[in-house]
Amino acid sequence: MEITTHIHEERCVLELNGRLDANWSEHVGQAIETAIRSGQHHLDLDFGKIHYVSSAGLRILIKYFKQLKSARGSLRIVRPTADALEILNLSGMSSLLVHHPSPTPAPPTSPAIASATATATAPATATAPTPPREWQHEGVAMAAYELDPQARLTLELVGHPENFGQGSLQAAESTVVRCASDVIAVGLGAFGRHADDTRTRFGESLAVAGTALSMPTDGSSLPDYQVTEASLVPELSLLYGLVARGAFRHLLRFEAAASPRGTLGLSSLLNAALENTATGAAGFVILAESAGLVGATLRQSPALAGGRSPWEFPAIRDWLSFTTERTDERSVILITGFAVRTPSPATAPFLRPLGSTASPLPAHCHAAVFPYRPLPKGRLDLMESVTSLLGTDSAQTVLHLMSDDRPFEGLGETDLMRGACWVGPLDDPSTPRAN
Amino acid sequence: MLEVVDLLKTFNPGTPNEVRALRSVTLRLEPSSFLIIIGTNGSGKSTLLNAVAGTFLVDTGTITLAGQNITRWPEHRRARLIGRVFQNPFSGTAPSMSIAENLALAARRGQPRGFGWTLNRRLREELRERIRSLNMGLENRLDNAIGSLSGGQRQALTLIMASWLKPELLLLDEHTAALDPKSADQVIRLTHEIIERDRLTTLMVTHSMQQAVHLGDRIIMMHKGQILHDLQGPERARVRPEDLLRRFDDVRRREQLDPAVAELLQQRYV
Ligand SMILES: Nc1ncnc2c1ncn2[C@@H]1O[C@H](COP(=O)(O)OP(=O)(O)OP(=O)(O)O)[C@@H](O)[C@H]1O
Ligand SMILES: [Mg+2]
Numbered sequence: 268m269e270i271t272t273h274i275h276e277e278r279c280v281l282e283l284n285g286r287l288d289a290n291w292s293e294h295v296g297q298a299i300e301t302a303i304r305s306g307q308h309h310l311d312l313d314f315g316k317i318h319y320v321s322s323a324g325l326r327i328l329i330k331y332f333k334q335l336k337s338a339r340g341s342l343r344i345v346r347p348t349a350d351a352l353e354i355l356n357l358s359g360m361s362s363l364l365v366h367h368p369s370p371t372p373a374p375p376t377s378p379a380i381a382s383a384t385a386t387a388t389a390p391a392t393a394t395a396p397t398p399p400r401e402w403q404h405e406g407v408a409m410a411a412y413e414l415d416p417q418a419r420l421t422l423e424l425v426g427h428p429e430n431f432g433q434g435s436l437q438a439a440e441s442t443v444v445r446c447a448s449d450v451i452a453v454g455l456g457a458f459g460r461h462a463d464d465t466r467t468r469f470g471e472s473l474a475v476a477g478t479a480l481s482m483p484t485d486g487s488s489l490p491d492y493q494v495t496e497a498s499l500v501p502e503l504s505l506l507y508g509l510v511a512r513g514a515f516r517h518l519l520r521f522e523a524a525a526s527p528r529g530t531l532g533l534s535s536l537l538n539a540a541l542e543n544t545a546t547g548a549a550g551f552v553i554l555a556e557s558a559g560l561v562g563a564t565l566r567q568s569p570a571l572a573g574g575r576s577p578w579e580f581p582a583i584r585d586w587l588s589f590t591t592e593r594t595d596e597r598s599v600i601l602i603t604g605f606a607v608r609t610p611s612p613a614t615a616p617f618l619r620p621l622g623s624t625a626s627p628l629p630a631h632c633h634a635a636v637f638p639y640r641p642l643p644k645g646r647l648d649l650m651e652s653v654t655s656l657l658g659t660d661s662a663q664t665v666l667h668l669m670s671d672d673r674p675f676e677g678l679g680e681t682d683l684m685r686g687a688c689w690v691g692p693l694d695d696p697s698t699p700r701a702n
Numbered sequence: 703m704l705e706v707v708d709l710l711k712t713f714n715p716g717t718p719n720e721v722r723a724l725r726s727v728t729l730r731l732e733p734s735s736f737l738i739i740i741g742t743n744g745s746g747k748s749t750l751l752n753a754v755a756g757t758f759l760v761d762t763g764t765i766t767l768a769g770q771n772i773t774r775w776p777e778h779r780r781a782r783l784i785g786r787v788f789q790n791p792f793s794g795t796a797p798s799m800s801i802a803e804n805l806a807l808a809a810r811r812g813q814p815r816g817f818g819w820t821l822n823r824r825l826r827e828e829l830r831e832r833i834r835s836l837n838m839g840l841e842n843r844l845d846n847a848i849g850s851l852s853g854g855q856r857q858a859l860t861l862i863m864a865s866w867l868k869p870e871l872l873l874l875d876e877h878t879a880a881l882d883p884k885s886a887d888q889v890i891r892l893t894h895e896i897i898e899r900d901r902l903t904t905l906m907v908t909h910s911m912q913q914a915v916h917l918g919d920r921i922i923m924m925h926k927g928q929i930l931h932d933l934q935g936p937e938r939a940r941v942r943p944e945d946l947l948r949r950f951d952d953v954r955r956r957e958q959l960d961p962a963v964a965e966l967l968q969q970r971y972v
Contacts, residue, residue, distance in 0.1 A: 268936055294940035428972050488945050563971050580964040584956050587967055591958035619970045631972060669970040673962055 279307035284316040287324030290487035308340025359497030406526035418514035426507030434572030438462035446474035454508015482665035515689040530682035534622025546692035553602040555686025559593030562666035604632030613697035709763035725927040741924030785864030789876040797849030808863030854885025874906040911943035
């Protein structure tokens, strides 16, 4: 991101060149702040070279729009590119921000970030409150709320994970997934519609409750994100991944403080969730306080492998970063994932054994890591929780969770302190019906 | 302007203690730029500064300063162009000599000795003024031995001495690392002031990410005798201490990714 500032007709013009994403929005915010502090209260942001604006970028724009307005100043976007204008239109912000009125009238919406879609198909708001079923699982206090006894998720497989090992994943073969509020997804993805735009950035991604997060592999240090905003629905280009649509059947709350271990392993929680919902396949979302994460993050976009296998040693060091010690204790993590006890041949390549070597659970989970904050107790609403999480904090990283069962120096698996797990039985169309 | 091209330095070559301390380091520093060097212990930061200062001669590569190829110059000759401050408050000054004598020495740096060790009155007044501006109460102690001063006071004086003649290049190697936090702050403020005022081209080594982010206009991170990251321009402008820490973490993770972890990843990552 390059920013040049000049004064034009008594307005301070900031010319921006780059992507207005999580990685750069703070920097742009600082430039605006500097201009304001130097006494400039009428700012024009020249968007002539901005082709992408994520929710992090929108958040900054709105913040300073409001701040300047209350100081009787103004913030305007001038010369937006077609790409930027589309995002501003869909998010309902162009009428507020864009100086030259856009040809397509923007839907009239409040500029408040991520508040528009809190109802609709929100999976966790369906039924009247009934008391939760309570029990102990490995000494951990569990409580299960039934949200909707009919709720199901339907799985869709995207792309070919086998190609990762061959280094033959192609940006041009990625699939754009619209992450509406009834979608959960995990996979290797990037924001952007065109292969030229996404090629260098594919990384661990996840989607839940109308929000998508993706860890870019282009050297950015922060995950980027999109939240549903008026008519703007997040779109994630997936090289490969698991996508499911539908609703959650149960909400599990767990509290491990008084348990013998003091924590709950991720695979143990998933097993409890599968048992509670009496299913062998599930999609789930977990919002929890972590007690140590174990996982891996891509360093380079796999679409750049050019036929070289990332698995070779030592070249693998350029491709993957492994949490060589348990990290991010006492963070809040948002996990999206899938677990299938006996996956079909088509689904199996998307899953890896999680938990102990003795009784592994095939699963695929991605986690977004946030600064610590206490989670409310009781019957949590998923949409509300995710919206509030992203409304205040930025994710620090996104990683693929895995178990490390190496003898002696193995780190074990991701452990959780307390939290919530939304779970829905998963229909896998690639599995022949058993019953 | 400082230009360092392809520097190689191996200590104890051919012995079991062989260390490749600099492996092809190339660096171009514009006049008046202020470069911060960070890196793990033993990554070659001090070796790079020593190579430039001429503490030893490099194995291969060239060093150009202010348009002169100084690669083969002896240390004392380079001292006319280069000011240095080390971590240890007891190096860089002669402890038994007075403040005034030490400063006189600095003022004559690079000139033939035998000029006498005393200061003429004009210079003495100039120094007193300069020292008064430190607000360390040293202006009335010009005739006290330097050895009687605190670490912070000595580093401040050393810094003034090193920058007195407006050197072409100022080298600072963890020059506040041995000081208590308050003294370190004072010396850092003075550092900033002097470099800004005289627009000195500076290389500063530090282990403090706060200093790295709040001082200077460019950051390089060294690892195993090489430059691993070079942050300039907008990238530098937005960097935060935690971003730098993350990069350190990353280096460590990279090293710990051994064949056993590689195998684990192949089994468990998708
Ligand atoms: N004079 C020397 N003789 C032999 N080895 C040396 C010498 N000077 C440095 N080394 C070795 O070269 C490597 C780089 O050392 P250097 O002092 O440059 O590291 P550094 O980055 O300054 O570390 P620190 O943060 O600990 O000051 C180290 O392995 C060190 O032991
Ligand atoms: Mg050193």
